[in-house]
Amino acid sequence: MSMMVNAALYSDDIDVLASALFAWCAERSIRLHSQEGLSAANIAINLYDAGYQTQDQLLGALHEYEFH
Numbered sequence: 001m002s003m004m005v006n007a008a009l010y011s012d013d014i015d016v017l018a019s020a021l022f023a024w025c026a027e028r029s030i031r032l033h034s035q036e037g038l039s040a041a042n043i044a045i046n047l048y049d050a051g052y053q054t055q056d057q058l059l060g061a062l063h064e065y066e067f068h
Contacts, residue, residue, distance in 0.1 A: 013048070013053075016048070016053065016054060016055050016058065017041075017044055017045065017048055017058065019055050020044060020055045020058035020059045020062065021037075021040060021041055021044050021058075021062075023055070023059055024040060024044075024059060024062045024063070025037050025040065036067070039067065040062065040067070043062065043065055043067075044058055044062060047061045047062070047065075
């Protein structure tokens with residue numbers, strides 16, 4: 001069994017993630033604490049870990065992501 005270890009997030013990282021997520025949710029009138037908002041937060045973290053590390057990159061990737 002393998003364990004995935006994520007690097008620590010710093011204040012600037014949180015700001016980037018939060019601003020992209022808040023913008024994405026606002027565009028769609030989605031409450032952050034809804035199931036869809038929480039799913040988007042999880043996806044945003046995964047995208048950030050995958051290298052989308054600016055607000056514009058994250059927001060663009062969230063726009064392109066296929067939500068189910």
